[in-house]
Amino acid sequence: MTYCLAMALDEGLVLASDSRTNAGVDHISTYRKMRVWQKDDDRLIVLLSAGNLAITQAVVAILEQNVRADATDHSMLNVDSLQHAARLVGQAVRQVYHHDGKALKEAGVDFTISLILGGQIKGEEPRLFMIYAAGNFIEATPETPYFQIGETKYGKPIIDRMVNTKTDLTSAAKCALVSLDSTIRSNMTVGLPIDLLVYRKDTFKVATHQVVRDHDSYFEDLRTHWGKGIRELFQRLPDPPWEI
Amino acid sequence: MTYCLAMALDEGLVLASDSRTNAGVDHISTYRKMRVWQKDDDRLIVLLSAGNLAITQAVVAILEQNVRADATDHSMLNVDSLQHAARLVGQAVRQVYHHDGKALKEAGVDFTISLILGGQIKGEEPRLFMIYAAGNFIEATPETPYFQIGETKYGKPIIDRMVNTKTDLTSAAKCALVSLDSTIRSNMTVGLPIDLLVYRKDTFKVATHQVVRDHDSYFEDLRTHWGKGIRELFQRLPDPPWEI
Known part of the structure; x- marks a missing residue:
């Protein structure tokens, strides 16, 4: 499995993906699922992929070939x-x-693939698309400013609560990490390292690209704060009015 | 869809279910998914069901018929x-x-059903089972003291963080409500009212059975506290060491 997410905000884009691929629990490997194309002062394009690894690699190979051919x-x-x-x-x-x-x-193998494409090309605002296995796609809007692909459910509640287009890039990046943390805890086929890329509007270059590996001190810090905070919050919840 | 969960704790059992059934988004109805059988000083048995409504009703009808026949x-x-x-x-x-x-x-209709059966019969400890569409079943253990059926993922992270066999019944009941709240927020085919039943070990009767409907003041209070607390916790998370 895989978990990727991307958010389109007023300040720019935040994109994140895990790196675990599995074909059965006895064949789990690490593959990066984020590809970046960049041309100075002109464009930054990021692709996230989920689904059958052979299919996603074949798709990326075609795109790369056309870049090399300068088509x-x-x-x-x-x-x-x-x-x-x-x-x-x-x-x-x-x-x-x-x-x-x-x-x-x-x-007997399903043709499964889903992709998120985000970025900005000079002359346009930053944009975010989700592309389906049929090759058709949808675009993010201010009402639904984020996309998820892969194992999406565990990490969705926190995004629904925290993210809208006004969210600043730092908060959105933290939210992406918390969302990935929740998913990694609940599904062993989603795992580190995490690719986290932040893009600030109209810069046409990567603001930061973090690769969060095991024992990353900030990620450890974040998940410790979050876990402890959730437990404390839970302890403080009001008691029910009914007797047990 | 449906979301039901049940926990087997040292103090007893907590079982909860939503009440929404859908056959497509234009055919959403309310059906209770919790059935209780009780005999004073002898047993309390609770059944939760998810899946095709016609199938689950047919299963319950057979069980009820055998109770009436005193088989x-x-x-x-x-x-x-x-x-x-x-x-x-x-x-x-x-x-x-x-x-x-x-x-x-x-x-072209899948035979989908899953059930949770919990309770205590005199001479035994409280027990909890999950029954599959093939009619086979598994029992909860101290290592995995809870079961979920239906739309399970949104509400799983909070249970994983909070519940083990030592958890007291009141905390477990709160956790069940928070888990249902997260699911209801993220999936429109899971909805109120919630059936929440708490059973205290060796009593052979219901400790409390709450039906949480729209505008239930305690549930509103709980979800307000939780939502506000999560936002505040999120604001307090440490900032990343890297520049954006």
């Missing part, structure tokens, strides 16, 4: 809008499906 | 152990499958 209309470094970039990702997904879908079906 | 070995009021009671529930599930399974399959 006018098919390179993440040349397209003129993030919507166009999302379309490229969707096309790559369909290309992989066209190539592998039948064989996967025969082998 | 020696097949009545929840006569069996001599909770394991035997769990076997009765499993048999009822298989009977419904035998009767309806083929027609459901032809109609």
Whole structure:
């Protein structure tokens, strides 16, 4: 499993992903799920992926190949809008499906992939898309400013409570880490290291890209504070008016 | 969807369920998912159900019929152990499958049901079982003293943090309500009223059975405290050492 999330805020974007991949509990490995394309003063594009690892790697390989070929209309470094970039990702997904879908079906393997694409291209505001296995996609809006893919449920309540478009980048980054912490605690197939990338609007470069590994002192600190605080908060909850 | 949970603690049992049933978002209704059988000074048995409503009602109908018939070995009021009671529930599930399974399959409807059975029968400790759609079941242990069925993920992190067998009944009841609150917030197909039942070991009667409806003042109080506390806790989290 995997857990990735991304938030589109007034100040910019926050994107985070775990690094665990599993094909059964006896085959758990570490694979990074975040790819970044950047061109100074022009664009920053980040892709997060969840689903079948062979499929997601094949999709990324197509995108990378088009970047290397400097394909006018098919390179993440040349397209003129993030919507166009999302379309490229969707096309790559369909290309992989066209190539592998039948064989996967025969082998009884579902064609599972979902992706989050976020970033900013000069001339546009920062944007955030979620791309489905069918290659179609949706865009985040002020009412729903975040996307999650993979093992999404454990880490959703805290985002619902804390994040809206006015949330500052630091708070949003903390919320992403707390959301990942809750997920990692509840699902052993989601694990460290975490890739956390923060992008500040109109800078066209990475504000910070943290790789949170085992024993990361800040992450340890955060989860200790959070766990202790939750327990204390729970102790202080009002007692019921009924007798037990 | 549905969300039910139950905890087996040193002091007794806490069981809770929501009351929403849906067949598509345009067909949402209220159905209670908790059934109680009780015989003074002898036993208290509680059944929670999730899954296809027609299937769960058919299962309960069989169990009720056997209670009314006062069937020696097949009545929840006569069996001599909770394991035997769990076997009765499993048999009822298989009977419904035998009767309806083929027609459901032809109609493209999955045979989905899961149940939690908790209680105490004189001569035994309180026990807690989870019964699957195949009619087989597992029992809670001190290491894993709780079960959830239905929409389980949103409400799991708080139980994992707060509940072990030493938890007192009042704290466990509060935790069950917070867990349900998190689930209700995140999934519109889980909803009020909540059935909350607390059983104190060796009493063979209900300690309290609360039906938490809209505008229940204690539940409102609890969720306000919790929501405010979580926000305050979040504000107090340490800032990251890295620059954004």
